[in-house]
Amino acid sequence: xxxxxxxxxxxxxxxxxxxxxxxxxxxxxxxxxxxxxxxxxxxxxxxxxxxxxxxxxxxxxxxxxxxxxxxxxxxxxxxxxxxxxxxxxxxxxxxxxxxxxxxxxxxxxxxxxxxxxxxxxxxxxxxxxxxxxxxxxxxxxxxxxxxxxxxxxxxxxxxxxxxxxxxxxxxxxxxxxxxxxxxxxxxxxxxxxxxxxxxxxxxxxxxxxxxxxxxxxxxxxxxxxxxxxxxxxxxxxxxxxxxxxxxxxxxxxxxxxxxxxxxxxxxxxxxxxxxxxxxxxxxxxxxxxxxxxxxxxxxxxxxxxxxxxxxxxxxxxxxxxxxxxxxxxxxxxxxxxxxxxxxxxxxxxxxxxxxxxxxxxxxxxxxxxxxxxxxxxxxxxxxxxxxxxxxxxxxxxxxxxxxxxxxxxxxxxxxxxxxxxxxxxxxxxxxxxxxxxxxxxxxxxxxxxxxxxxxxxxxxxxxxxxxxxxxxxxxxxxxxxxxxxxxxxxxxxxxxxxxxxxxxxxxxxxxxxxxxxxxxxxxxxxxxxxxxxxxxxxxxxxxxxxxxxxxxxxxxxxxxxxxxxxxxxxxxxxxxxxxxxxxxxxxxxxxxxxxxxxxxxxxxxxxxxxxxxxxxxxxxxxxxxxxxxxxxxxxxxxxxxxxxxxxxxxxxxxxxxxxxxxxxxxxxxxxxxxxxxxxxxxxxxxxxxxxxxxxxxxxxxxxxxxxxxxxxxxxxxxxxxxxxxxxxxxxxxxxxxxxxxxxxxxxxxxxxxxxxxxxxxxxxxxxxxxxxxxxxxxxxxxxxxxxxxxxxxxxxxxxxxxxxxxxxxxxxxxxxxxxxxxxxxxxxxxxxxxxxxxxxxxxxxxxxxxxxxxxxxxxxxxxxxxxxxxxxxxxxxxxxxxxxxxxxxxxxxxxxxxxxxxxxxxxxxxx
Numbered sequence: 001x002x003x004x005x006x007x008x009x010x011x012x013x014x015x016x017x018x019x020x021x022x023x024x025x026x027x028x029x030x031x032x033x034x035x036x037x038x039x040x041x042x043x044x045x046x047x048x049x050x051x052x053x054x055x056x057x058x059x060x061x062x063x064x065x066x067x068x069x070x071x072x073x074x075x076x077x078x079x080x081x082x083x084x085x086x087x088x089x090x091x092x093x094x095x096x097x098x099x100x101x102x103x104x105x106x107x108x109x110x111x112x113x114x115x116x117x118x119x120x121x122x123x124x125x126x127x128x129x130x131x132x133x134x135x136x137x138x139x140x141x142x143x144x145x146x147x148x149x150x151x152x153x154x155x156x157x158x159x160x161x162x163x164x165x166x167x168x169x170x171x172x173x174x175x176x177x178x179x180x181x182x183x184x185x186x187x188x189x190x191x192x193x194x195x196x197x198x199x200x201x202x203x204x205x206x207x208x209x210x211x212x213x214x215x216x217x218x219x220x221x222x223x224x225x226x227x228x229x230x231x232x233x234x235x236x237x238x239x240x241x242x243x244x245x246x247x248x249x250x251x252x253x254x255x256x257x258x259x260x261x262x263x264x265x266x267x268x269x270x271x272x273x274x275x276x277x278x279x280x281x282x283x284x285x286x287x288x289x290x291x292x293x294x295x296x297x298x299x300x301x302x303x304x305x306x307x308x309x310x311x312x313x314x315x316x317x318x319x320x321x322x323x324x325x326x327x328x329x330x331x332x333x334x335x336x337x338x339x340x341x342x343x344x345x346x347x348x349x350x351x352x353x354x355x356x357x358x359x360x361x362x363x364x365x366x367x368x369x370x371x372x373x374x375x376x377x378x379x380x381x382x383x384x385x386x387x388x389x390x391x392x393x394x395x396x397x398x399x400x401x402x403x404x405x406x407x408x409x410x411x412x413x414x415x416x417x418x419x420x421x422x423x424x425x426x427x428x429x430x431x432x433x434x435x436x437x438x439x440x441x442x443x444x445x446x447x448x449x450x451x452x453x454x455x456x457x458x459x460x461x462x463x464x465x466x467x468x469x470x471x472x473x474x475x476x477x478x479x480x481x482x483x484x485x486x487x488x489x490x491x492x493x494x495x496x497x498x499x500x501x502x503x504x505x506x507x508x509x510x511x512x513x514x515x516x517x518x519x520x521x522x523x524x525x526x527x528x529x530x531x532x533x534x535x536x537x538x539x540x541x542x543x544x545x546x547x548x549x550x551x552x553x554x555x556x557x558x559x560x561x562x563x564x565x566x567x568x569x570x571x572x573x574x575x576x577x578x579x580x581x582x583x584x585x586x587x588x589x590x591x592x593x594x595x596x597x598x599x600x601x602x603x604x605x606x607x608x609x610x611x612x613x614x615x616x617x618x619x620x621x622x623x624x625x626x627x628x629x630x631x632x633x634x635x636x637x638x639x640x641x642x643x644x645x646x647x648x649x650x651x652x653x654x655x656x657x658x659x660x661x662x663x664x665x666x667x668x669x670x671x672x673x674x675x676x677x678x679x680x681x682x683x684x685x686x687x688x689x690x691x692x693x694x695x696x697x698x699x700x701x702x703x704x705x706x707x708x709x710x711x712x713x714x715x716x717x718x719x720x721x722x723x724x725x726x727x728x729x730x731x732x733x734x735x736x737x738x739x740x741x742x743x744x745x746x747x748x749x750x751x752x753x754x755x756x757x758x759x760x761x762x763x764x765x766x767x768x769x770x771x772x773x774x775x776x777x778x779x780x781x782x783x784x785x786x787x788x789x790x791x792x793x794x795x796x797x798x799x800x801x802x803x804x805x806x807x808x809x810x811x812x813x814x815x816x817x818x819x820x821x822x823x824x825x826x827x828x829x830x831x832x833x834x835x836x837x838x839x840x841x842x843x844x845x846x847x848x849x850x851x852x853x854x855x856x857x858x859x860x861x862x863x864x865x866x867x868x869x870x871x872x873x874x875x876x877x878x879x880x881x882x883x884x885x886x887x888x889x890x891x892x893x894x895x896x897x898x899x900x901x902x903x904x905x906x907x908x909x910x911x
Contacts, residue, residue, distance in 0.1 A: 042095045047078050048078075055099060056100045086143060121187055130178070222258050235256075239274040244835065248260045284521075314641065329871025332872050562583040584634065637713075679808065706734075725786055830908060832910070834879060
């Protein structure tokens with residue numbers, strides 16, 4: 001235990017080695033052990049090497065010798081055990097052992113406190129939003145030897161207000177009414193009493209709401225008029241603040257309605273609203289408005305998702321598979337690779353502390369025991385903060401995997417509830433009944449453990465189902481999600497087993513309150529559900545869908561139907577292409593403009609696509625890799641957004657036998673044989689997706705082709721029409737399509753309609769070719785030859801379009817290796833205002849200092865002063881000195897010192 005730690009124990013054990021010349025003491029000075037037993041068991045381990053002289057023992061309790069001490073020593077186990085015959089009085093005590101053998105004497109002792117009050121409250125101090133609390137405990141006999149069955153009544157008082165409550169067999173359970181704030185609950189009987197403190201939270205904080213009231217050609221009026229207060233008080237102060245990245249002149253403005261100049265550039269403009277009630281309770285919210293291309297102004301709703309989410313290309317990252325080191329710091333060194341590959345979103349597997357070390361097999365991170373800490377095998381909380389900051393510096397968003405469906409069986413909440421059952425305040429945080437609806441378990445089955453905790457049988461009793469209907473449980477988990485957004489800068493979550501609480505309780509208990517809370521503090525996040533996102537009835541989980549006044553909770557969900565029906569079981573026939581289109585198009589139904597389908601070929605739970613397409617590796621690797629390429633083109637160019645699982649871009653998994661975990665979670669060889677074919681394919685597709693807005697809309701039209709092996713479709717967008725042609729056969733195919741640019745049957749959009757005789761261009765941005773074309777009678781008949789298992793992705797416009805992608809010259813450039821030298825990089829941006837980011841490499845575990853000096857050599861601020869493990873780190877500086885004041889404009893120097901290396905960089909701060 002650490003110094004000044006306190007433990008509640010039932011026995012006190014003192015261990016000492018009696019071996020030449022070693023001695024180990026386990027009772028640090030200042031530690032405090034507490035027992036609620038009047039007759040605690042006092043033990044000591046006393047060990048000797050073979051051949052040692054005979055042993056004599058003297059034991060003392062509060063400096064009084066324990067008679068016949070040797071009688072309490074077991075020579076076989078080497079354990080001294082003493083049970084007092086009468087109760088030890090409450091207070092501090094000392095247990096000491098003096099062991100002698102020959103000329104050597106060893107002494108050790110431990111101090112402990114006895115709290116053997118006749119009344120003992122076993123319920124913990126707690127904070128709740130409920131109006132009552134279960135106060136439970138025991139009444140001991142005067143000597144502390146056990147429950148006193150003679151007591152039938154106790155007195156329970158809360159802040160001085162008393163009532164009588166029954167006791168039975170020396171135990172009591174009372175449902176105690178609580179007042180707002182701190183409640184001192186005191187239970188007394190006869191001459192004994194005990195007390196605890198329970199805090200009841202009652203919400204008095206206003207809830208700020210803002211939106212665009214109206215706009216003109218030159219001005220925008222923002223209003224906070226929809227702000228609410230739980231006490232129905234009038235808001236005393238409304239303050240507005242600019243976002244540093246998109247200033248609009250709001251800072252310093254106050255009042256329910258404010259007017260600003262309309263920004264000239266299209267885009268999203270963020271701002272902060274602070275509302276304060278007459279009692280000083282404050283709420284801070286973040287919001288934005290959108291200036292559209294046509295100059296119009298749009299205000300988001302709770303269902304809105306940000307522009308980056310609509311253009312998402314998601315790279316799903318598992319640190320244990322990404323590098324041999326398997327740490328967050330090692331993963332950070334691959335961020336540039338992800339950016340160069342063309343992806344703008346990273347989804348990270350769970351990083352929180354688990355019951356057992358996270359591994360590449362059956363324990364990838366979903367057995368969470370601490371929702372506030374990074375698993376030590378991954379690194380530290382600071383390491384993950386650095387990871388997110390570095391990703392943001394590269395323009396990459398980060399969403400984190402979390403488990404709203406369950407906690408670990410070994411989580412402290414679960415431990416307490418298992419131990420104390422219904423008397424525990426955490427008991428109702430878990431589900432304790434079998435829900436008869438068979439669909440609830442998604443085919444996994446339901447079970448109850450020995451103490452009545454529900455879990456999905458297929459997951460095992462280590463993952464216990466969480467109860468979102470309990471107001472305290474709901475508030476605590478929302479606090480967890482807000483913590484990671486606020487402290488780490490997360491851009492959203494992937495909710496593991498979202499279907500679980502959705503089917504058990506409905507969106508009103510999890511989806512809606514979570515979304516409302518998170519969008520309030522960061523409206524530009526994306527929430528992704530592991531749940532069916534296509535097909536009848538799935539619309540209920542989307543925020544676009546409202547039922548009985550309750551919207552769904554998420555922006556995006558899985559297209560499981562497309563994956564299981566088509567992708568994994570695809571047969572290369574004409575009928576299969578027809579069926580593929582049916583599932584891609586989802587019958588033409590989208591729950592709403594913000595409802596996004598995640599399309600994928602691999603994930604952490606499903607096997608590698610090369611496993612299915614290789615027919616258990618009987619098809620050669622080159623053919624297998626080629627067969628996967630057409631489907632990837634489809635997923636990157638249809639509505640929704642694409643996701644790939646790390647290693648998919650090099651064909652990892654082909655030829656790896658055994659379990660699917662061996663294929664999809666093992667450490668990836670980034671020089672794997674599929675790299676030459678697949679990596680440029682995925683890179684090209686990701687950059688196409690991110691560069692041309694047609695592929696980020698829901699507009700979608702199938703094109704009739706002359707081949708039942710070719711799937712063709714158009715993504716209409718004015719003057720930037722996307723056209724995809726995908727050949728699912730092994731042979732080259734000549735394809736003919738008709739593009740209609742005018743009238744009600746138009747499948748491409750051109751300003752003013754297609755003009756006959758005007759030169760347009762079919763730009764194949766996948767194969768980097770452009771062909772001049774013309775319309776006749778509003779129709780363009782176009783032909784192309786598509787090689788076997790290949791694709792063409794065109795942009796039809798009135799100008800030549802080219803796509804430039806970064807060169808990934810070698811795997812070594814992006815291997816995710818740890819740094820080999822200590823190095824400080826130049827800050828970015830430079831000059832800066834208000835923030836700049838500094839990046840540095842640490843080659844091995846070392847103490848790191850990063851300090852700011854002015855041109856006179858005066859130390860202005862310390863940015864880092866701590867020990868780091870090997871890795872790449874970032875830190876931000878906002879031009880503040882030691883006292884929190886803003887420094888003056890001018891030149892400053894950053895001094896980096898670590899591992900015997902010292903470097904200096906010049907930076908410029910401009911106000």
